[in-house]
Amino acid sequence: MAIDNIDRTSMSSMVNGFPQMVGAVNPSTDAIESAKDTTKGVCVLGMGGSAIAGEICKGLYSERAPIPITCVRDYALPKYVDSDWSVIAVSYSGNTEETLSAFAEAIKRGIIPFVISSGGKLMDLADPKRFSRLPDSFQPRAALPLILSVELPLIETLIGQNRTNLIQIGKKLADRKKEWTDNGSSPNQIARRLSGKIPLFIGSGHLQAAAYRAKCQINENAKIASFHSILPEANHNEIESVGWFASKDILPVFLRSEHESPRIRKRIEATSEIYFDEGVDSIHLNHANASKLEEILLHIYHLDLVSMEIALKQGVDAVAVERIARLKRILSQA
Numbered sequence: 001m002a003i004d005n006i007d008r009t010s011m012s013s014m015v016n017g018f019p020q021m022v023g024a025v026n027p028s029t030d031a032i033e034s035a036k037d038t039t040k041g042v043c044v045l046g047m048g049g050s051a052i053a054g055e056i057c058k059g060l061y062s063e064r065a066p067i068p069i070t071c072v073r074d075y076a077l078p079k080y081v082d083s084d085w086s087v088i089a090v091s092y093s094g095n096t097e098e099t100l101s102a103f104a105e106a107i108k109r110g111i112i113p114f115v116i117s118s119g120g121k122l123m124d125l126a127d128p129k130r131f132s133r134l135p136d137s138f139q140p141r142a143a144l145p146l147i148l149s150v151e152l153p154l155i156e157t158l159i160g161q162n163r164t165n166l167i168q169i170g171k172k173l174a175d176r177k178k179e180w181t182d183n184g185s186s187p188n189q190i191a192r193r194l195s196g197k198i199p200l201f202i203g204s205g206h207l208q209a210a211a212y213r214a215k216c217q218i219n220e221n222a223k224i225a226s227f228h229s230i231l232p233e234a235n236h237n238e239i240e241s242v243g244w245f246a247s248k249d250i251l252p253v254f255l256r257s258e259h260e261s262p263r264i265r266k267r268i269e270a271t272s273e274i275y276f277d278e279g280v281d282s283i284h285l286n287h288a289n290a291s292k293l294e295e296i297l298l299h300i301y302h303l304d305l306v307s308m309e310i311a312l313k314q315g316v317d318a319v320a321v322e323r324i325a326r327l328k329r330i331l332s333q334a
């Protein structure tokens, strides 16, 4: 689907264009051919907005993939990633130093990484046969659906799974948005419930990446504090801190799934009950009749829109990430 009508200077236009970006680009044919080779594992490199697609793929396939999928959001490459592994380096700008560092380490180990970027140093360093170019001028975090459109088919090929029809999913997202009206689920209504609060997004299984993405979008678009946690793990630590939630205005938001196991369902309900008894109300978000990937993307799209509503209420420029840019400038001088 064409993405030419999306205004790449407007976060609102980019977030609203999410459904049409899903499936709008493809990995290069050469990259897909190379991905058919046998591999021992898949290691995805990337930071911030460029890391989310890898986390989505990992969450989606962790139980089904015959080989490990690991995501590295750091400078170093794990020791076990040897020349029999496949590495995918993702950086929208192509200039992120952590990603470049792990990429260089992969080359040293005799790996020819797959590269996904819109340009930058990573594009210059990439093997042209393993390079897939993204459309330029997007904010990296807004380019998530484009990155996923390249990365998911690549990973599906590497792990020997059938390719997902992303165009169809994009259409479903666009249709579902029409249902997020004033019945309590509209992004504006959710934003109002979150007003003055610190959202704590809680996800489990395949929805971990969506909870993490929501936290990041609220931080970067709305410029307010936000956190995420994971179940069942949070039941073994975070639950003890609920006494603080009310006094610090922390509002738990559970990302629910029709695919959650009976044990996880019971855990979420019990956790929510304990929180309620301690004076903490929580929000439960759900998207019915959707596959696991559709659920992940529905939660992400919906909460991306919520982050924009909060940005509007806060009166901040959603697109600008001045502090990230400043930090990158300082580090580049060192």
Ligand code: F6R
Residues within 6 Å of the ligand: 047, 048, 049, 050, 051, 090, 091, 092, 093, 094, 095, 096, 099, 139, 140, 141, 142, 321, 324
């Ligand atoms: C900005 C954003 C950031 C960047 C991150 C890494 O929109 O989402 O989180 O993604 O600073 O930069 P890139 O994606 O260029 O490797």
